[in-house]
Structures are given as C-alpha cells and as structure tokens.
C-alpha cells in the first residue's frame with residue numbers, strides 16, 4: 160500500500176514570519192533544531208488542530224501522533240471528560256487571589272494514588288518540580304552535591320545544564336556528580352569519595368535518553384541504590400516527569416519495587432492542562448514548607464480540575480496496562496514491517512514510551528531517512544527521542560501506522576540500493 | 585560556559601590551527617605559493633615548554649605541519665606557552681636555537697606568509713568587499729576553526745568536557761559543492777583532517793560559504809541556521825551538538 164506524500168507550504172510561510180520575531184523561529188524541542196527535523200523540510204512546523212490520537216498541521220495534513228506533545232497527551236487530545244471538568248471549573252474561577260479548595264482535592268487524590276506520596280506541591284512545568292526537589296534535598300541535608308546518571312534530562316534550569324552550555328557558569332554545575340546508570344560499584348565509589356557531601360541523587364526511573372537505546376535497571380539495582388542512599392542519608396529523587404503514569408499510576412518507583420523520597424510529575428498529570436507536582440514523604444514536608452518557592456500561576460484551579468478528571472479516568476481505563484498492549488501491538492508491527500524489507504528495527508524502553516532505532520547503520524542516517532518518510536506519509540515519529548502512547552489510539556490507527564511504516568521501509572529499501580544520498584523518499 | 589581561556593590551549597590553537605592553516609594558504613593563495621617558489625626545502629620546528637611541539641615543512645611551494653620537531657632546519661624554542669602566544673600577537677621575537685644561516689627565510693618568507701594569513705583570518709571590511717578574497721578568507725577561517733575544534737576539544741577544560749561526551753566516529757563538516765573537512769573522534773580524542781570525510785557518522789553541511797562565514801564570525805547562530813535550513817545536520821546529532829559546543833569555545837580562543 161502506498162500513501163500520498165505531504166508538503167508543508169503554509170507551515171513554511173508562517174515559519175518565515177516566526178523567524179523574524181521569535182528566536183530560531185521555533186526554539187526548543189518542538190522546533191527543527193532540537194527536534195532533530197532531518198531534513199528540516201520533511202517535517203510540519205505548526206499544527207492547526209488536534210483530536211484524540213491525531214493532529215492536523217497548518218496545511219491540513221493528518222498525523223497519527225506518537226509524540227503526544229512530548230508526553231502530556233495521555234488520554235487523547237481534547238478528551239471530553241477532562242475538558243468538561245476544566246470547563247466547569249473555568250466557569251467558577253481559575254487564577255484568583257487565594258486558591259480554590261480544588262487544590263486540596265487534587266493533593267488528596269495524588270496522595271491516595273502515588274505510593275510514596277504523603278503530600279503534594281504544585282507548580283507548572285517539570286523543571287519547576289525537579290528544581291524544587293534538588294533545593295529540598297540541599298535544605299534537608301545541608302550538603303551541596305547532587306548525583307546524576309549520564310544522559311539524564313531534568314529540565315533547563317542552570318543546575319540541569321552542563322559546563323559547556325552557553326550562559327551556564329561553572330559555579331552553577333560544579334556540584335554535579337555524574338555516573339553511569341546500572342553501574343552500582345561506580346555509584347558506591349562515588350558515595351565513598353564524597354562521603355557527607357551528597358545531598359541528593361536524581362534519576363529517571365529507567366534510562367530513556369536520546370540517540371541511544373533505552374534501558375531498564377538491572378534486577379535489584381534500585382533496591383541497592385535505595386539502601387545506599389539510606390546509609391548515606393542522601394535524598395533519593397525520582398524524576399517521573401516523562402514516564403510518570405505511563406508505567407504505573409502509583410509512580411514508576413512503585414513499578415520497580417522501591418520507594419522514592421521525592422517524586423516529580425508533570426507530563427501525564429492533566430492531559431495537557433498546565434500543572435506539575437512534587438510529591439514526597441512526610442519527613443521532607445516541613446523542609447519544603449521552609450523554602451521560598453512559588454509562582455504566579457501555580458495555584459490556578461482549572462488545571463487542578465483537569466488533573467483530577469485525568470487521574471480518575473486513567474484509573475478507570477488502567478492506562479498503564481492498556482498502553483503496554485497498544486505499544487507492543489504497534490512496535491511488533493513496525494518490527495515485522497522492517498523485516499519484510501530486510502531492515503532490522505530495534506525497539507527499546509517501555510512499550511508505552513517506546514524508542515526506535517534501525518540497526519542497519521550506526522550513523523542513524525538510514526533511521527532518519529525512514530522517520531522522515533513516515534512523517535511525510537502521516538505518522539508523527541522522531542528519530543532521536545522516545546515516543547508516547549495515548550489512550551485514544553485505536554486499532555485502526557495502529558493498523559494504518561504499520562502500513563505507513565511498511566510503505567516508508569519499502570521506499571527506503573528501493574532508495575538504499577541506489578547510490579545517491581537523499582532524505583526525500 | 586567558562587569565561588576565561590588558558591594559555592596552554594591557546595598555544596595549541598595558535599600552532600596547529602592558526603599556523604597549521606599555512607597549509608591551506610599555500611594551496612589557495614597564488615601570492616603565497618609565489619613566495620615559496622624555487623626555494624629549497626626547509627622546515628621550522630616550534631617547541632614550547634609545557635606546551636605543543638610541531639614542525640612546518642615547506643617543500644615544492646607547499647606547506648604541511650607535523651607534530652613533534654626532531655628533523656628541522658630551523659628550531660624556535662619558547663620557554664612558555666605565554667611566550668609562544670606572544671609570537672602570534674607580535675610581542676615576542678623568536679630566537680632560533682638552530683638554523684642561524686636560514687634566518688633570511690624566517691624574515692623574508694615566513695613572516696610575509698604569516699602576515700598574509702593574518703590578512704585572511706582577520707579581514708578588513710574593505711578586503712571582504714572583494715568576492716574572491718571573501719571566499720578564500722572564509723575557507724581559511726573554516727579550516728582554522730575546524731582544526732581549533734580538535735585542539736580545544738583535547739586541551740581546554742570545557743572542550744574536554746564536550747569531547748568526553750562524544751562517541752567514536754567521523755564528523756563531516758562540509759560546504760555544499762565547495763569544501764569538506766573531517767573531524768575524527770577516537771576515545772574522546774579529536775583530530776581534524778583538512779579533507780572531505782568518506783564515511784561520516786554525522787554531518788554538518790553549510791548551504792554556502794557565506795553562511796559559514798556568518799556563523800564563524802558570530803553574525804549568525806548555529807541553532808537559528810539549523811532551524812531555517814541554511815545549515816543541515818544528519819546522523820549522530822549528539823556528536824554535532826557537542827562539536828558545536830566546542831566551536832563556541834573556539835570563538836573565545838580565536839578572538840584573543
């Protein structure tokens with residue numbers, strides 16, 4: 160089956176305007192540079208509407224979306240239950256001088272839902288709560304150092320960036336210690352070398368980094384890390400901003416059988432409404448109370464209403480189980496489509512957050528050609544980042560996605576036997 | 585982001601990246617070739633205490649640079665990196681420890697060659713108005729910058745942090761239909777080859793020389809150029825990302 164090839168004249172027109180008045184035109188991960196749009200003109204740049212598991216770009220091209228807004232779309236775009244709850248709340252109030260009591264309802268729901276949570280603190284972005292977690296660890300321990308696992312991503316505040324990033328001072332990252340995930344002896348050594356200096360260890364629940372296969376903790380790894388942190392009085396922070404609620408509604412630490420001291424949520428919390436949360440255990444509640452940390456929109460009521468509806472619906476649907484199945488059906492189909500065309504597609508990470516790599520070429524160029532060919536035929540994938548499943552994804556969507564993937568592999572196969580290098584398949 | 589540069593890295597940049605670009609000057613600029621015409625083979629060894637050592641060979645109107653300086657006709661020793669860097673800014677006059685009889689080559693050929701190089705690497709607005717000059721200037725700047733990436737990635741604190749995150753493989757730095765440079769990464773050690781790359785793991789391609797010029801002199805940002813397609817990237821983008829972080833740092837050294 161062959162699919163028509165998309166063009167993006169309207170996106171490109173608007174981008175020219177954007178480039179004049181916005182740095183880079185579109186900055187950050189949703190733009191051509193960090194989003195790795197390779198080649199840059201194979202991807203749509205602006206969307207015009209979204210519904211369920213699809214969005215439509217400015218030129219009217221329809222995509223089955225496997226990036227889900229980089230995570231927030233967990234139930235489907237414009238989910239009626241979440242949107243109704245938000246609309247009802249917005250008729251009453253949103254951003255007011257004192258908070259709405261719905262904030263307490265949301266905190267109670269999180270405490271009931273998340274295994275390690277005795278309290279919840281709300282903000283807007285993932286970065287707000289990963290930063291809060293690190294400040295909390297330092298305030299609690301009166302220590303400076305934070306341990307990171309190589310290829311981490313925890314946001315964009317200076318402490319999350321690196322020595323070689325523009326605008327980031329050495330002094331802002333000189334207390335960061337780096338170690339490889341799953342290398343327990345290296346972590347032990349690091350803790351011994353910096354005895355009494357480490358405030359916290361911050362980690363994603365499993366390695367869902369870019370440009371590399373995603374991988375899980377070894378058997379017993381988290382349990383050993385938990386004990387090491389206890390022995391050294393180090394605060395164990397789980398950054399569940401990306402994986403949260405897609406593996407386990409009780410938290411990804413719960414999924415891997417341990418308890419974090421602090422856990423950060425954002426993306427899947429309210430189906431796209433703007434709220435993030437730090438949850439933690441009782442022993443750190445007063446420490447958080449002592450901090451100076453707040454924001455203009457952090458207590459807006461509408462996202463709380465959306466969050467309550469979202470979590471309740473995820474519970475009813477048992478989304479982690481559903482996503483496991485949908486993700487598996489989809490990626491099994493992709494792998495088979497690759498095989499039919501003599502390619503080897505490697506799928507890694509959790510099925511709900513699957514990562515893809517064509518193993519036939521270690522430069523990723525072939526992979527990027529395939530991804531571009533898929534996007535131009537109507538499935539939105541990225542070449543370097545994990546993907547996301549949402550609950551509105553249908554079996555028809557999956558069937559069509561596999562057909563498109565197959566068509567793209569077929570184009571790649573015919574192309575890769577010719578000598579010229581061209582991303583436009 | 586470090587706000588200071590260090591003199592040792594600067595010495596490596598000055599020797600291998602800046603003086604190393606005499607190779608390309610002699611190839612691209614006829615006046616440079618003319619200066620070397622009918623001269624017998626000669627080599628100048630630079631040895632910098634606690635710093636780089638390299639030899640420039642001038643043979644058959646061509647120039648090439650090699651690491652180390654045992655077999656050279658003229659030897660220029662420097663007691664420190666600062667002293668060697670002073671040679672580049674004109675505040676230090678070198679005294680050969682070997683090859684006194686060849687001193688006229690230093691004065692009559694080498695100094696004019698380096699002056700010519702400086703004219704292309706730090707061009708005046710008037711010179712840039714000439715299209716041919718501007719193109720050659722950009723090519724030489726790109727060769728210098730690419731080989732400075734290797735030096736900064738191997739020597740500088742921030743550069744070593746970036747190269748420490750780079751996997752093995754070759755990066756192609758190309759200007760479409762004009763030129764190509766190879767940056768090799770092996771065990772986090774970088775080597776720049778002033779020739780196109782056969783089998784890149786990652787590629788950064790400038791659509792034309794003018795874009796390269798604007799990027800290198802800070803008139804344009806790499807991010808913005810990637811967004812509007814005037815610079816294309818493919819392959820292991822994390823390699824290019826780290827290379828560009830080193831390139832940012834190179835700017836601090838080359839503007840010294």
Ligand SMILES: Cc1ncc(COP(=O)(O)O)c(C=O)c1O
Nearest residue numbers: 284285286312313314398400401
């Ligand atoms: C693991 C992880 N942590 C933190 C963040 C930062 O979240 P935000 O972009 O909402 O600030 C992200 C965002 O992608 C993430 O994936």
